[in-house]
Amino acid sequence: MEQFLGIDLGTQGVKVIGWDEEGNFLGSTSREYPILTPQIGFAEQNPEIWWEKTKEAIKELVNLIPQVNVKAIGFSGQMHGTVIIDDNLKPLYPAIIWADQRSHQEVKIIREKLEDKLATICGSDVATGFMAPTLLWLKENQREIFNRIRWAILPKDYLKIKMGLTPSTDVADASSTLLFNIRKRNWSEEVLEILGLNDNIFPPVYESTQVIGQMKEEVKEELGLKGEVLLVAGAGDQHCAALGNGITEEGELLITIGTGGQVFTPLCEPLVDDKLRIHTFCHAIPGFWHLLGATLCAGLALSWFKKSVLDSPLQAFDFKELDQEAQKVEAGSHGLLFLPYLIGERTPYMDPRARGSFLNLHLTHGRAHFIRAIMEGVCLGLKNVTEVFKELGVEPQRIVFSGGGAKSALWRKIMASVLDAPLFTTQVREEAATGACILAMMGTEKSSEEEIISKIIRYGNPVLPERKAAEIYAEIYPKFRDAYPALKKLFP
Structure with missing residues (x-):
């Protein structure tokens, strides 16, 4: 029996859930981590702590499954935040998450520069904590670090790098950066040019159900995982919560x-x-x-x-x-x-x-x-x-x-x-993590989302x-x- 895992990298903790191909619940685990507030208005987290806590949660879940045979893993994560990494895929700075408010001046600048393009290209107003103003704040206030950025990624996408993949993201989560063309479903060259950001620091973008790689063997061994362990692009927590509620x-x-x-x-x-x-x-x-x-x-x-x-x-x-x-x-x-x-x-x-x-x-x-x-x-x-x-x-x-x-x-x-x-x-546990699991199923099975969801979700x-x-x-x-x-x- 093939199994699927969903990982939800939330603001206060990570949750991991398992379902098999017949829609049987295998178990769920979680670990908490802190929000760091070094100054008033700052909200940061350590990406390495995310990974350590995710590993702990996966190992605990694996111990709950009698015969491990993981077909694929899907990802859900807190939206808008920014992780900047260097050529060696190491964090250059703490992750600046959605709750951060330091970029209020940059929000004003973006509104003035983009004007009607916020609606026609980005589909949304901008707010502090979004990747667009965060990167402008780093450019203005941490220039030396900013100049060393090789990749700017969203929080959950850091986990995929630790599992052995090159940097990537998905269309759903990337939309929340305010650097994305929602109609073309790709990074907006026009917005990046107006804001003075190099398009080379943004990773390739995939649809949320796409298989984008396979977990490295040494990581599988460390986590106690067996099976193909394909990695599916995933989405933001709100997208996954919607799927997890049908x-x-x-x-x-x-x-x-x-x-x-x-x-x-x-x-x-x-x-x-x-x-x-x-x-x-x-x-x-x-x-x-x-x-x-x-x-x-x-x-x-x-x-x-x-x-x-x-x-x-x-x-x-x-x-x-x-x-x-x-x-x-x-x-x-x-x-x-x-x-x-x-x-x-x-x-x-x-x-x-x-x-x-x-x-x-x-x-x-x-x-x-x-x-x-x-x-x-x-x-x-x-x-x-x-x-x-x-x-x-x-x-x-x-x-x-x-x-x-x-x-x-x-x-x-x-x-x-x-x-x-x-x-x-619904009676579903951990809706966002379950939604990530559904994405893993959608990306690796021939069944439609309706057929997959009907196996898992019941309404009272x-x-x-x-x-x-x-x-x-x-x-x-x-x-x-x-x-x-x-x-x-x-x-x-």
Whole structure:
């Protein structure tokens, strides 16, 4: 029986999952690693730590499989980040990841230089942490190191080099650099020339399902792997999470509440918002594109409130306990409204200076009201994203809810009622890593993605909106939408 592994190189840790060709789950393992913040606004990681932790996770998973026969490995990874390496394929500098904010001046420069090309070529507005402004920051502030760059690659692609391949990337992840022509599905010579970047430092680009090589024998031996162990190009974590939730067709929406929140939908043709409120990138499915809207602070908002406001040296609250407490509060939190812009906001405002707030506070509000208001505010923020999708002509036919938020019964009910639509969830573990596994299967089998996905993904009964709650949220949403412009002048 042939087996497939999926590796998801995330922001806080790496996850490795295994499935066999019949869709049987083999196991999953993970390892954590830190985000380094040497200065305010910096967010870095050590690529060698990524590799060491990935090896540990693979070895642990191999020990869970009775007869190892790995056909292929697929890759998923945190998007936008930058790894610069020299002629010997060694890192020249710590990886600068998506959460980094040092390049805010370079973001302004790129907007001024590219103007309408952001929409016509790149399909997206630019933000700090993307590869384009990061490289310009390195050119301005670390010139000696910048001049030694042989390759500029995305985070997950470093793992493939450690497995024995020459530098490469895929169309889906490369789209998130803002140096890519999403329609031609290749690096944009025009954008690189305008920004003064040498096109020779960017690796060859493949479709996400392409087999791009085979793991070196010495690496296979070190990891305890047996079989062909072909390496498939892979994609960004959002693309893989969509596959891992069975999202493959136009009209299907994936809503994720993790640390941040995302709304994702596939496209048969590139569709770009001329206001640049959302991203249009190439999809991991060959010949497809997708829309991606993001709210920066979703599960993070509730985690912040628990850790920074509620927890004390004498008592640490449990998320399940808080969830149960918030269920006792009626929809609308007795008028309490939360704006989840604790670290700025992407869709639809693209405003790094936006700030969070509680509105309509009253003496009758207690802890449970705050908890529920946070959950409702995150869902209302994600509704803001879906409204942009609808404005662009996307009519949701099916909505799948995933991430840590989808594990909460209350959050599922709130999200369904805010959208006034049924929500589906899957029982899949580690959706992004599973999506990477599906890419490995697609790249090495003759089966279509639909046949492969049908073996792995099952949906439960949908969560239906509660009628009274849906009516309350329909009244609240215009107030939520009006709050940002009303408060914008107060933001620092």
